[in-house]
Amino acid sequence: MTLVERLRGVFVQALDLGQDVEVEKLEYRGVDAWDSVGHMTLVAAVEDEFDVQLDTDQVIDMSSFKVAADMLKNLGVPEH
Amino acid sequence: MTTAAERPDAGTGPDGPGKGSATAPSSSSRQEGADVFGLDQPAREAALLPELADLTERHRDGCPEYDRILTALGVPRPAAASAISDLPWLPVRLFKEHELRSVPAEEVFRVLTSSGTTGAAVSRIHLDRESAAAQTRQLSRTLRAVLGSRRMPMLLVDSAATVRGRTSFSARGAGVLGMANFGRDHVYVLDEDDRPDPAAVAEFLRRHGDAPFLVFGFTFMVWRYLYEIARDHRFDLSNGVLVHSGGWKRLADRAVDNAEFRRRFAEDTGLRRIHNYYGMVEQIGTVFLEGPSGGSLYCPDFADVVVREPGTWREQPVGRPGVIEVVSTLPRSYPGHVLLTEDVGVVHGVDDGDWPGKRFSVTGRLPRAEARGCGDTFSGPRNTGPAGGRR
Numbered sequence: 001m002t003l004v005e006r007l008r009g010v011f012v013q014a015l016d017l018g019q020d021v022e023v024e025k026l027e028y029r030g031v032d033a034w035d036s037v038g039h040m041t042l043v044a045a046v047e048d049e050f051d052v053q054l055d056t057d058q059v060i061d062m063s064s065f066k067v068a069a070d071m072l073k074n075l076g077v078p079e080h
Numbered sequence: 081m082t083t084a085a086e087r088p089d090a091g092t093g094p095d096g097p098g099k100g101s102a103t104a105p106s107s108s109s110r111q112e113g114a115d116v117f118g119l120d121q122p123a124r125e126a127a128l129l130p131e132l133a134d135l136t137e138r139h140r141d142g143c144p145e146y147d148r149i150l151t152a153l154g155v156p157r158p159a160a161a162s163a164i165s166d167l168p169w170l171p172v173r174l175f176k177e178h179e180l181r182s183v184p185a186e187e188v189f190r191v192l193t194s195s196g197t198t199g200a201a202v203s204r205i206h207l208d209r210e211s212a213a214a215q216t217r218q219l220s221r222t223l224r225a226v227l228g229s230r231r232m233p234m235l236l237v238d239s240a241a242t243v244r245g246r247t248s249f250s251a252r253g254a255g256v257l258g259m260a261n262f263g264r265d266h267v268y269v270l271d272e273d274d275r276p277d278p279a280a281v282a283e284f285l286r287r288h289g290d291a292p293f294l295v296f297g298f299t300f301m302v303w304r305y306l307y308e309i310a311r312d313h314r315f316d317l318s319n320g321v322l323v324h325s326g327g328w329k330r331l332a333d334r335a336v337d338n339a340e341f342r343r344r345f346a347e348d349t350g351l352r353r354i355h356n357y358y359g360m361v362e363q364i365g366t367v368f369l370e371g372p373s374g375g376s377l378y379c380p381d382f383a384d385v386v387v388r389e390p391g392t393w394r395e396q397p398v399g400r401p402g403v404i405e406v407v408s409t410l411p412r413s414y415p416g417h418v419l420l421t422e423d424v425g426v427v428h429g430v431d432d433g434d435w436p437g438k439r440f441s442v443t444g445r446l447p448r449a450e451a452r453g454c455g456d457t458f459s460g461p462r463n464t465g466p467a468g469g470r471r
Contacts, residue, residue, distance in 0.1 A: 036257045036258070037244065037257065040260055044264070053231070054231070055229040056231055057220055060216050
């Protein structure tokens with residue numbers, strides 16, 4: 001699985017997203033589930049899946065699916 | 081009481097070193113606080129005054145109500161200010177009575193409301209995307225001075241139920257959630273029914289207690305729940321870093337003030353790294369943080385305080401209590417950069433503490449009538465003075 005596919009799975013599961021949601025275009029507060037409570041769940045799920053530890057600024061900056069994907073690439077997670 | 085509540089907002093992309101090495105968070109020395117607690121008072125005045133004066137003009141352009149208020153008070157454009165204390169201030173309660181924003185409605189990204197007693201009016205603070213991002217970033221930068229950038233395991237002195245009630249979202253829940261970004265592996269000290277859960281704390285300490293961990297809660301809850309169970313169960317909190325806020329009023333009947341709080345935590349639990357902070361939703365993102373040696377709050381480099389004598393509204397000298405004015409360059413989408421609070425406090429010293437700038441304490445709230453008077457006094461023509469005791 002590619003990084004983006006894995007990340008899509010994390011988002012869907014952590015935020016309990018329906019099939020109609022365009023996950024890769026999702027932004028913070030773009031769906032009800034991605035509020036600040038959902039954000040904590042999401043961050044923990046991302047850290048578990050990719051075995052990374054995000055620092056405070058990364059948690060704060062993770063404001064969209066795209067930002068999260070880029071952040072993981074920058075942390076050295078392989079894209080494929 | 082109002083408390084800064086943080087959420088992740090419009091961000092700018094990844095930065096930072098990523099996966100942290102297993103280092104302890106920065107010990108809060110002067111050196112490490114220097115990123116955001118670095119300006120001495122003359123440098124602070126020089127840096128902030130032009131920016132604040134520009135903000136006053138910007139808000140007069142963008143917020144007709146604000147401009148009308150300053151015009152009614154005879155404040156010229158541009159305002160003549162040779163010191164931060166010369167800048168025109170707004171009583172904080174005006175945000176309860178008026179919709180004050182300096183950006184068009186369609187640019188408003190989030191509206192924050194203050195906590196308040198039931199039935200009381202709440203402040204409504206309008207943030208555009210840029211302000212929302214800036215306040216989150218600056219809060220993070222401020223707390224980094226004492227927490228470091230690595231997220232520590234975190235004990236929240238509250239219940240999961242408080243933050244989970246999404247529909248009936250409380251200000252307390254918002255405050256807890258905002259701080260949750262600074263930690264990981266969150267454990268709540270209270271159970272679902274708001275009862276202390278010593279077993280949860282014991283388990284947290286078993287897993288995380290031998291390395292630095294973060295504790296956050298509102299002051300009275302930290303005392304009422306964490307201190308008492310830690311003392312009774314002989315918990316070792318010596319690796320903890322406690323950040324707390326909310327004021328001492330609810331602890332007054334237990335005769336606990338800041339010094340006693342620190343002393344008892346240190347003696348009975350080993351917890352010594354304790355940082356109180358003072359902030360309000362009307363100046364979201366700006367927190368005044370207690371320094372490492374305790375007892376004084378310090379201003380981050382983008383902020384300042386002025387303590388004023390009630391009635392004359394002149395700046396009080398060091399050591400004389402008065403009404404606290406909070407000053408910050410963060411509010412750009414609403415005219416909240418210079419606010420007269422309804423809190424009483426005292427400046428203890430300038431450029432003589434853990435970090436440079438003014439150091440101060442908050443000692444209480446203005447009596448209701450006097451708080452009301454601040455607004456009346458400020459409103460100019462209808463002024464009946466602050467001591468009228470009217471309701």
